[in-house]
Amino acid sequence: MDRQAQKRMPVYEALKKFKKMRIVPFDVPGHKRGRGNKALLDFLGEKCLSVDVNSMKPLDNLCHPVSVIKEAEELAADAFGAEHAFFMVGGTTSAVQTMILTACKRGDKIILPRNVHRSAINAMILCGAVPIYINPQMDKQLGISLGMSVDDVKKAIKENPDAKAVLVNNPTYYGICSNLSEIIKVAHEHNMLVLADEAHGTHFYFNHRLPQAAIHAGADMAAVSMHKSGGSLTQSSFLLIGKNVKAGYVHQIINLTQTTSGSYLLMSSLDISRSNLAVYGSEIFDFVIDLVGYARHEINNIGDYYAYADEKINGDSVYDFDITKLAIYTLPIGLAGIEVYDILRDEYDIQAEFGDIGNLLAYVSVGDRAKDIERLVSALAEIRRNYKKDHKGMLEAEYISPKVICAPQDAFYSDKESLPLDESCGRVCSEFVMCYPPGIPILAPGELITPEILEYIHYAKDKGCSMTGPEDMEIKRLNVIKE
Structure with a gap:
């Protein structure tokens, strides 16, 4: 990689040059550099809207x-x-x-x-x-x-x-x-x-x-x-x-x-x-790695929480581990990851990346600061102190092996019928059901609906997971292949 050449930013440079040309726009977009939409201009600013432009010869396609x-x-x-x-x-x-x-x-x-x-x-x-x-x-x-x-x-x-x-x-x-x-x-x-x-x-x-x-x-x-x-x-x-x-x-x-x-x-x-990463990426991610390492150490010192890392490496199914990931196991405090996620947002104004049945993911990047980590750690400690309860009876598995009956395309485009959620057991699903994020399906088109899957869906809904995918937005019904 030529680091000197990587300082070039051709699209950015072309847009800067374009702005100086003071071209009168008789093309789309219709907001015409923001002049036609004052509310949008006030919200996003002239710097943004002046380069929200259409393809043209100087800017390529x-x-x-x-x-x-x-x-x-x-x-x-x-x-x-x-x-x-x-x-x-x-x-x-x-x-x-x-x-x-x-x-x-x-x-x-x-x-x-x-x-x-x-x-x-x-x-x-x-x-x-x-x-x-x-x-x-x-x-x-x-x-x-x-x-x-x-x-x-x-x-x-x-x-x-x-x-x-x-x-x-x-x-x-x-x-x-x-x-x-x-x-x-x-x-x-x-x-x-x-x-x-x-x-x-x-x-x-x-x-x-x-x-x-x-x-x-x-x-x-x-x-x-x-x-x-x-x-x-x-x-x-x-x-x-x-x-x-x-x-x-x-x-x-x-x-x-x-x-x-x-x-x-x-x-x-x-x-x-791209230019920023090519020129400064090594230093950027050294900073992130060290910041996450500090966060992981502090969270594990709270007690009960488990912020896991490369100690999970086993040479095969965990061949390596991304140590910039701040993933935290929450079940020992008696709360699902999604419950901790909701409390962080609603009571501490901290927005984590996602929470699921047993884990919380806090996404850390070069834009974070040590004081942000301190605030997260303090909030997690308070949540443990104020909300900890017995974790017996909590669902633990995040992944259920599906039984694939037919190809996704065949199921998705098949003749289908809508059934109440609990009456769909034993039928073949023709749509998606997932918690988002992360967007990994619990059910995908062509898969068998089992009692275990239905239990998981009910549990995830009760815990406050954001369920997406089905035609029925309330997830009270599922589309299945018509028999």
């Missing part, structure tokens, strides 16, 4: 980049060590879907862990790919799903030699990494592409103290959420391509679903943030 966007994508590829990088303005959801739509056509098999984000299953609904799920191993203490065992991947490949690709989470929401290098080696030996969902792994590319990044390990494609640990605006991501994939074909796939009106606010934020 995201659908067919030939100048400044093309140069910015080349700089991004160099920064991440990829053959090519694409600006994605539909979030990492669109990048994950592009990977699967590139690798698979209708009827093609793809091997993947079941604890994937809903975007991966959505992609299979769109293209008709057939999932070969590897049920992740579990941490019995924490009740969370881990990474994919290499032996389980080998078994899936042996049983499905015609599969087109293997998808890996690098890392999971909880910071857990699989043995990426070995999985890539085995998949490539069987002529399968390796796709990495790195929504939570942007920082892996820029600090040697962190787990191996997918493209560095030889993955064929990786979806990277720059707006998470990379510092760009929400909804902006990169899709990284390795040498075994044709970038031109990937671009055609992207253009099937991505907007033709790419936001220059999002693209400039990608450009600026």
Whole structure:
């Protein structure tokens, strides 16, 4: 990587030059640099709205980049060590879907862990790919799903030699990494592409103290959420391509679903943030690692809470651990993670990333300060002191192995009927049910509705988890395949 060249920000520089040109806009957007929408201008400011512009020759075009966007994508590829990088303005959801739509056509098999984000299953609904799920191993203490065992991947490949690709989470929401290098080696030996969902792994590319990044390990494609640990605006991501994939074909796939009106606010934020990480990323993530290490130590000293880290590494299903993740096990104080999440927000004005049945995730980045950590630690200590209760009878498992009856596309587009939640047991679901965040389905189209799953849904609702997915917004009914 050429660090001097990485100081360039072609999209940002083109926008700065454009602002000085004082062009009279007879094109979209209709707010005309904010003049036509005073309320929006007062809220977002002239600096923002003056660069919320349409594609034009001086600014290039995201659908067919030939100048400044093309140069910015080349700089991004160099920064991440990829053959090519694409600006994605539909979030990492669109990048994950592009990977699967590139690798698979209708009827093609793809091997993947079941604890994937809903975007991966959505992609299979769109293209008709057939999932070969590897049920992740579990941490019995924490009740969370881990990474994919290499032996389980080998078994899936042996049983499905015609599969087109293997998808890996690098890392999971909880910071857990699989043995990426070995999985890539085995998949490539069987002529399968390796796709990495790195929504939570942007920082892996820029600090040697962190787990191996997918493209560095030889993955064929990786979806990277720059707006998470990379510092760009929400909804902006990169899709990284390795040498075994044709970038031109990937671009055609992207253009099937991505907007033709790419936001220059999002693209400039990608450009600026890429430069920042390439030049200063090592120091940035050293700071984050040390800050999280301090937070973890202080939280574990409170008592009962367990902020876990790389001591969980077992060489296989937890091959490595992202030590920037501040994940906290809360059940010993008698509260679900979502209950602690709600108390932090409602009583302490602290917004955590998410809470689920047994865990809380506080997302820490370069934008945090030591005093913010102190406030979080103090709040957690007070919550323990004021709310601690007996944890007997609390549900512990975060992950339930699904029984897949048919492909997601077949189920989603099938004739269906709506049933009361408790009457749906034993039927095949035709929609999603999930807690969001993190957006990993409890039920996906094509899966059997079991008593265990229904118990989990009721429990999660009672504890205050934000349930999403079904047509019925109140989750009192589920759509199932008509018999």
